[in-house]
Amino acid sequence: METxxxxxxxxxxxxxxxxxxxxxxxxxxxxxxVELKVKPGSAAVMVRNLYLxxxxxxxxxxxxxxxxxxxxxxxxxxxxxxxxxxxxQVIDSDDPSFTKGDMIWGIVNWEEFSTINPAAIFKIDVNxxxxxxxxxxxxxxxxxxxxxxxxxxxxxKKGDTVFVSAASGAVGQLVGQFAKLMxxxxxxxxxxxxxxxxxxxxxxxxxxxxxxxxxxxDSALKRCVPKGIDIxxxxxxxxxxxxxxxxxxxxxxxAVCGMISQYHLETRDRLQNLPDIIFKxxxxxxxxxxxxxxxxxxxxxxxxPYIKEEKLAYVEDIVEGLENxxxxxxxxxxxxxxxxxxxxxx
Amino acid sequence: METxxxxxxxxxxxxxxxxxxxxxxxxxxxxxxVELKVKPGSAAVMVRNLYLxxxxxxxxxxxxxxxxxxxxxxxxxxxxxxxxxxxxQVIDSDDPSFTKGDMIWGIVNWEEFSTINPAAIFKIDVNxxxxxxxxxxxxxxxxxxxxxxxxxxxxxKKGDTVFVSAASGAVGQLVGQFAKLMxxxxxxxxxxxxxxxxxxxxxxxxxxxxxxxxxxxDSALKRCVPKGIDIxxxxxxxxxxxxxxxxxxxxxxxAVCGMISQYHLETRDRLQNLPDIIFKxxxxxxxxxxxxxxxxxxxxxxxxPYIKEEKLAYVEDIVEGLENxxxxxxxxxxxxxxxxxxxxxx
Numbered sequence: 001m002e003t004x005x006x007x008x009x010x011x012x013x014x015x016x017x018x019x020x021x022x023x024x025x026x027x028x029x030x031x032x033x034v035e036l037k038v039k040p041g042s043a044a045v046m047v048r049n050l051y052l053x054x055x056x057x058x059x060x061x062x063x064x065x066x067x068x069x070x071x072x073x074x075x076x077x078x079x080x081x082x083x084x085x086x087x088x089q090v091i092d093s094d095d096p097s098f099t100k101g102d103m104i105w106g107i108v109n110w111e112e113f114s115t116i117n118p119a120a121i122f123k124i125d126v127n128x129x130x131x132x133x134x135x136x137x138x139x140x141x142x143x144x145x146x147x148x149x150x151x152x153x154x155x156x157k158k159g160d161t162v163f164v165s166a167a168s169g170a171v172g173q174l175v176g177q178f179a180k181l182m183x184x185x186x187x188x189x190x191x192x193x194x195x196x197x198x199x200x201x202x203x204x205x206x207x208x209x210x211x212x213x214x215x216x217x218d219s220a221l222k223r224c225v226p227k228g229i230d231i232x233x234x235x236x237x238x239x240x241x242x243x244x245x246x247x248x249x250x251x252x253x254x255a256v257c258g259m260i261s262q263y264h265l266e267t268r269d270r271l272q273n274l275p276d277i278i279f280k281x282x283x284x285x286x287x288x289x290x291x292x293x294x295x296x297x298x299x300x301x302x303x304x305p306y307i308k309e310e311k312l313a314y315v316e317d318i319v320e321g322l323e324n325x326x327x328x329x330x331x332x333x334x335x336x337x338x339x340x341x342x343x344x345x346x
Numbered sequence: 347m348e349t350x351x352x353x354x355x356x357x358x359x360x361x362x363x364x365x366x367x368x369x370x371x372x373x374x375x376x377x378x379x380v381e382l383k384v385k386p387g388s389a390a391v392m393v394r395n396l397y398l399x400x401x402x403x404x405x406x407x408x409x410x411x412x413x414x415x416x417x418x419x420x421x422x423x424x425x426x427x428x429x430x431x432x433x434x435q436v437i438d439s440d441d442p443s444f445t446k447g448d449m450i451w452g453i454v455n456w457e458e459f460s461t462i463n464p465a466a467i468f469k470i471d472v473n474x475x476x477x478x479x480x481x482x483x484x485x486x487x488x489x490x491x492x493x494x495x496x497x498x499x500x501x502x503k504k505g506d507t508v509f510v511s512a513a514s515g516a517v518g519q520l521v522g523q524f525a526k527l528m529x530x531x532x533x534x535x536x537x538x539x540x541x542x543x544x545x546x547x548x549x550x551x552x553x554x555x556x557x558x559x560x561x562x563x564d565s566a567l568k569r570c571v572p573k574g575i576d577i578x579x580x581x582x583x584x585x586x587x588x589x590x591x592x593x594x595x596x597x598x599x600x601a602v603c604g605m606i607s608q609y610h611l612e613t614r615d616r617l618q619n620l621p622d623i624i625f626k627x628x629x630x631x632x633x634x635x636x637x638x639x640x641x642x643x644x645x646x647x648x649x650x651p652y653i654k655e656e657k658l659a660y661v662e663d664i665v666e667g668l669e670n671x672x673x674x675x676x677x678x679x680x681x682x683x684x685x686x687x688x689x690x691x692x
Contacts, residue, residue, distance in 0.1 A: 060625075067592075068592065068619075068621070068622045068625045068626065069625055071595075071596045071622075071625050071626040071627075072624070072625045072626070237620060237621060237624075241620065246413075246414065249417075250417045256623050256624045257624070258624055259620065259621045259623075259624055262620070262621050263621065267618075268618040268621070269618070270616030270617060270618050271616060271617045271618075271620060272613075272614040272615070272616050272617075273414075274583060274587065274605065274608070274617060275414070275583060275605045275608050275609065275614070276414045276417075277602050277605075277630065277631075277632040278418070278583075278602045278603070278604055278605055278632040278634075279406075279414045279415055279417050279418045279632070280414065280417040280418070280632065281417075281631075281632040281633050281634055281637065282631070282632050283629070283630070283631040283632070284623065284629070284630045284631070285623075285627075285628070285629040285630070285631075286623040286624040286625070286626065286627040286628050286629070287627050288624075288627055291627065
């Protein structure tokens with residue numbers, strides 16, 4: 001391998017207004033060559049990025065930060081590369097825990113080569129024979145999100161009725177299957193016939209609907225869950241949440257994992273069914289996977305046997321080439337992905 | 347005492363539309379005389395009602411029930427007396443646990459004399475030297491609501507910032523004082539200067555504002571709680587909740603005790619700040635006191651010493667005469683009460 005490279009990066013042009021467009025991002029090749037070595041004494045690790053994860057929260061970080069969004073994560077910086085979860089190979093390390101050739105996952109910039117702080121990365125056990133891309137999803141923060149969100153926030157019981165929105169997405173497909181493993185009745189919504197087919201035929205959902213073809217979400221829910229919803233795994237927000245509130249059962253739980261439909265609207269949907277929270281004594285709780293990082297080993301213990309025994313389906317939507325990163329990320333924010341959106345860099 | 351009486355009652359004329367008016371209720375004297383004895387073998391208890399509690403949820407029960415409100419409680423029945431928490435004296439009993447002269451509290455109809463099922467009533471220990479009216483409030487479901495809502499739903503810690511809406515009301519005045527006992531910084535909102543004075547000078551709130559005089563609730567909150575809110579004790583809903591969401595801190599808790607501003611609107615306030623639940627990982631939980639009835643003895647153990655040592659202020663707004671019941675209840679729904687609204691019947 002060369003000792004210096006020109007590093008290709010995906011840069012945020014400016015804070016985004018409205019829904020992100022591909023032109024809000026640009027590909028640049030940094031003019032200064034990057035030396036493929038870390039400085040002695042830096043305690044840093046240099047990696048080549050192999051897979052990058054495209055996730056809905058990244059759309060929020062493309063916008064000018066507000067006190068509300070800053071509570072979640074710092075925004076991306078215009079003129080700098082965006083960042084996210086990645087799977088990477090160590091090419092040099094000044095940290096004794098990592099050696100050249102190690103596979104890791106963690107937060108990296110969207111670029112070919114990154115120098116990173118080893119405090120925030122996890123070493124991948126390559127003896128676990130799964131695709132490396134899984135560490136951007138089912139074996140990483142996405143898996144932990146579905147696991148902690150469902151088992152810890154939703155307080156599920158056998159026989160509960162579970163409704164999942166964005167149900168074929170990275171998190172949704174796992175939540176639905178975890179709920180089936182638990183003995184729940186599981187219904188999902190998604191935005192195309194293809195996704196609804198996946199829900200019914202691949203992920204084992206008991207029922208599903210295409211929200212884009214439903215003139216009235218309340219009626220769709222009443223049709224699919226006539227006795228009401230015990231658990232709503234919330235990924236979309238807005239009108240869907242307002243309809244769900246009307247269909248929750250007493251003592252229902254709503255795990256708020258995301259509200260992707262609302263992040264980029266000039267005028268957000270305005271909800272009027274919040275009083276159902278008091279009428280039905282609903283618990284609604286926002287959460288983020290990083291608050292459950294201490295459960296990660298327990299999660300792996302839980303999930304790996306299901307993956308090995310092929311009892312858990314996992315659908316990825318892999319786009320190749322850093323130069324196609326903007327299209328992949330923006331496509332995700334428009335719901336064009338089918339399954340977990342991943343960008344294969346190298 | 348006479349052996350039969352003509353029983354005066356407060357009747358719901360018809361299901362209410364919009365905000366209840368006094369004319370939605372009427373006083374009647376039942377034409378058939380009531381014998382002041384229970385039937386042998388009935389296991390019933392006959393009581394003379396002394397105090398009746400006026401509470402915001404009763405406004406919901408005056409409306410045509412919906413699947414949502416039925417999850418809370420059955421609606422009142424047009425043509426029949428309304429019902430609520432009362433303090434009453436036993437005048438006859440076919441249940442060996444109760445004898446003539448006993449004081450009890452529990453659910454009774456709004457009438458002078460009621461025959462009730464003793465399963466749903468509590469005997470009052472008259473050796474505890476407090477006004478009997480307290481059992482409609484601080485020593486009954488209202489006290490339990492404030493106690494369980496604050497200590498169990500809000501997960502308070504010393505130093506937390508607590509915001510209470512309808513803060514001088516029956517529940518709010520107690521929550522504010524419980525929060526001060528816990529070492530929190532406590533801010534309240536109310537609907538008049540007189541109420542704000544009570545918050546600051548009687549209930550020990552650190553700061554307070556009159557929401558009717560604030561052109562912008564978000565600004566009012568930013569002024570009173572510039573560093574944000576850890577705990578919101580929600581009594582009103584609507585625009586106030588939308589403004590509070592913007593001012594919640596990360597990992598904030600919202601105990602939803604009521605949303606009185608929304609129950610009687612033709613068009614409810616429409617909220618747009620729900621995404622703050624995910625940005626800040628907020629837990630928002632509806633609850634009702636009856637779910638915590640098993641904590642009642644522990645609550646009394648907690649609260650009685652504070653009452654005896656006069657370390658807990660409690661303001662009641664007592665109206666006399668069953669014929670003034672409609673005005674008292676409707677006045678409460680318009681926020682005319684100052685403190686816990688009670689109707690003294692006899």
